[in-house]
Amino acid sequence: xxxxxxxxxxxxxxxxxxxxxxxxxxxxxxxxxxxxxxxxxxxxxxxxxxxxxxxxxxxxxxxxxxxxxxxxxxxxxxxxxxxxxxxxxxxxxxxxxxxxxxxxxxxxxxxxxxxxxxxxxxxxxxxxxxxxxxxxxxxxxxxxxxxxxxxxxxxxxxxxxxxxxxxxxxxxxxxxxxxxxxxxxxxxxxxxxxxxxxxxxxxxxxxxxxxxxxxxxxxxxxxxxxxxxxxxxxxxxxxxxxxxxxxxxxxxxxxxxxxxxxxxxxxxxxxxxxxxxxxxxxxxxxxxxxxxxxxxxxxxxxxxxxxxxxxxxxxxxxxxxxxxxxxxxxxxxxxxxxxxxxxxxxxxxxxxxxxxxxxxxxxxxxxxxxxxxxxxxxxxxxxxxxxxxxxxxxxxxxxxxxxxxxxxxxxxxxxxxxxxxxxxxxxxxxxxxxxxxxxxxxxxxxxxxxxxxxxxxxxxxxxxxxxxxxx
Numbered sequence: 001x002x003x004x005x006x007x008x009x010x011x012x013x014x015x016x017x018x019x020x021x022x023x024x025x026x027x028x029x030x031x032x033x034x035x036x037x038x039x040x041x042x043x044x045x046x047x048x049x050x051x052x053x054x055x056x057x058x059x060x061x062x063x064x065x066x067x068x069x070x071x072x073x074x075x076x077x078x079x080x081x082x083x084x085x086x087x088x089x090x091x092x093x094x095x096x097x098x099x100x101x102x103x104x105x106x107x108x109x110x111x112x113x114x115x116x117x118x119x120x121x122x123x124x125x126x127x128x129x130x131x132x133x134x135x136x137x138x139x140x141x142x143x144x145x146x147x148x149x150x151x152x153x154x155x156x157x158x159x160x161x162x163x164x165x166x167x168x169x170x171x172x173x174x175x176x177x178x179x180x181x182x183x184x185x186x187x188x189x190x191x192x193x194x195x196x197x198x199x200x201x202x203x204x205x206x207x208x209x210x211x212x213x214x215x216x217x218x219x220x221x222x223x224x225x226x227x228x229x230x231x232x233x234x235x236x237x238x239x240x241x242x243x244x245x246x247x248x249x250x251x252x253x254x255x256x257x258x259x260x261x262x263x264x265x266x267x268x269x270x271x272x273x274x275x276x277x278x279x280x281x282x283x284x285x286x287x288x289x290x291x292x293x294x295x296x297x298x299x300x301x302x303x304x305x306x307x308x309x310x311x312x313x314x315x316x317x318x319x320x321x322x323x324x325x326x327x328x329x330x331x332x333x334x335x336x337x338x339x340x341x342x343x344x345x346x347x348x349x350x351x352x353x354x355x356x357x358x359x360x361x362x363x364x365x366x367x368x369x370x371x372x373x374x375x376x377x378x379x380x381x382x383x384x385x386x387x388x389x390x391x392x393x394x395x396x397x398x399x400x401x402x403x404x405x406x407x408x409x410x411x412x413x414x415x416x417x418x419x420x421x422x423x424x425x426x427x428x429x430x431x432x433x434x435x436x437x438x439x440x441x442x443x444x445x446x447x448x449x450x451x452x453x454x455x456x457x458x459x460x461x462x463x464x465x466x467x468x469x470x471x
Contacts, residue, residue: 004095005059006030007078008069009050013161015039016136016148017067017092022046023150024099031058031078038140056081064088067095070166070173079167091166093176100134101156101178107133107295108177110160110208111185111221112201113341117280118185118288119159120316123149125292125309129301131155139335142314155299162204164194172204180216181295182209184231185288186224190338193367198226205230212236219294221287222248241290243283250290255283257351262286266293273303277311281320282348320348323446323456327467329438330356332445333456337366339377342447346384349445356441360385361430361455363448364405365394371403378405379413385445387420387437389430394450427453431462438463 004021006014009030019042022028030043031051043050051058054077066082066089074080082089090098107126109119120141126133127143133155137147160174160182187205189198205227212218214235221227222240231238241250254275255264261279264286265272278289289310296306315321321333330353336345342362349358360382364370369378370393382388390407393399407423414421420437424430438444446456464471 001025001027002064003027003029003061004065004067005063006067006069007054007076008032008072009043009048010035010039011069011071012039012138012147013092013136014067014069015042017096018043018048019046019146020100020134020136020148020150021095022048029058029063031055042146054078062087065090065095067092068166068168070164073167091169091176093165093173096136096158097176097178100150104134104156104178105154105180105299106156106158106178107181107183107299108158108160108174108179108208109183109185109291110162110174110205111183111224111227112162112188112190113338113344114185114284114288115159115161116335117285117316117319118183118291119157121288121310121313122292122295123157124313125296125306126155126157126299126301128309128312129296129299129305131299131301133157137316139319140317142316143312160208162201162208163191170194172208174208175204175211177211179208179212181219181298182212182216182236183219183291183295184209184221184224184227185291186221187226187230188224188338188340189373190368192371192373202226202230206233209234209236217294217298219291221291223287239294241287241294243286250294252286252290255286257281257354264289266290268297274307276307279311279313280315281352282344284344284348320345320352324460326460326463326469328440329442329444329463331456331459331463332443334445334447335449336447337364337369337449339374339381342378342381343383345447346382346445349443350384353443356443357439358385359387359389359434359438359442359444361389361391361434361444361446361452363391363394363450363452364407365448365450365452370394370396370399370405372405375405375409376413378410379417382414382419383417385419388414388422389433390421390423391430391448391452392423392425427455427458430455431458434459435462435466 010032116139123135124143132153135157138159162172218234218236222245223242240248242248411421
């Protein structure tokens with residue numbers, strides 16, 4: 001058993017790794033500049049001590065390994081102390097591979113969109129199927145109430161992130177993993193702070209595909225042209241999935257929306273496997289389900305076991321999560337920030353709440369959304385909404401003027417498309433703007449990959465105040 005100290009421990013992935021190491025019996029400590037729920041509560045519940053702020057004095061003794069999170073840069077006092085004393089340090093993916101992956105059968109889910117939900121769905125379906133996998137997900141899976149689990153099973157399910165690994169390793173995290181099954185949901189340009197162009201993104205995914213052994217399988221979204229391109233030289237057999245692409249091995253048809261989710265028919269080649277149900281919304285979730293079905297089948301699950309897993313899936317927090325309903329107004333929290341994800345999420349909400357007006361509140365917070373690269377694409381991403389509120393660019397001062405996304409231009413473009421649109425700064429001001437503009441039955445979708453200043457709770461509190469609804 002070893003002593004691991006995690007610098008930046010309160011990040012979702014870092015806190016999950018801390019929990020996994022603790023479950024293995026290791027001694028775990030950590031530090032972070034921002035210690036706040038929910039991950040601070042998770043760490044406290046696990047009995048993992050966390051220091052607020054970074055300082056060499058946080059090292060009450062020399063750790064066996066210091067894990068440096070990918071948000072931590074040179075100049076961090078603890079990092080400098082580790083380097084000066086030549087202590088052993090590693091990245092999260094390195095430790096994950098060393099402690100949990102060697103000798104295991106590993107499913108790695110990658111792609112520009114859908115990784116977290118697909119990983120959570122795979123973990124649940126495989127658990128229902130009796131494989132009891134160890135897993136690490138980039139969000140809290142509702143079926144488990146956690147983002148990680150450690151078991152004695154031979155099977156592991158991981159979310160494979162294409163973002164960089166650490167300040168000393170600028171390659172993607174998924175290159176450290178050991179996939180027997182690799183899923184490539186889709187490939188688009190994203191992470192403009194890491195990748196200069198789409199070709200660089202595709203090269204990263206080609207390298208990931210090259211990790212899969214010939215005895216494994218590469219499962220690919222055949223309706224994503226760039227995904228198909230990156231697997232053309234896959235050493236492993238390729239199985240494609242799509243809703244209606246004729247040459248896909250796994251296809252879904254007859255998608256019907258119900259009050260509780262979706263129903264669809266699945267074919268594998270020329271064989272119809274039956275009708276399946278999924279208690280989530282959005283055609284993209286049917287695609288996710290097809291990828292999971294292909295992986296679960298490769299590991300020996302029957303269609304009947306898979307069907308049970310799909311029908312009992314409870315989604316992931318911050319993916320079309322209902323935060324509350326007051327006075328007939330429903331407030332939704334969603335992680336969507338890429339224009340493709342924004343468009344798909346709003347379309348899914350239109351199916352989930354048919355006939356109800358939809359308001360979108362968007363925060364340009366991710367690096368790609370803060371840059372001009374998707375300026376035009378965002379104008380077409382909000383078609384399902386009747387009104388849109390755009391927050392100012394997060395940490396605007398960190399983006400060059402000639403490369404910065406313009407919320408004002410987006411508002412003008414949306415108004416030209418017949419939408420009501422406005423740029424409003426700050427959560428409190430957004431609440432004040434929205435309250436008189438929300439009609440009966442309104443659905444408000446808050447779209448951000450961050451906390452957005454607690455906007456969800458502030459909006460619900462404002463609605464309670466104006467409607468006289470008790471808390």
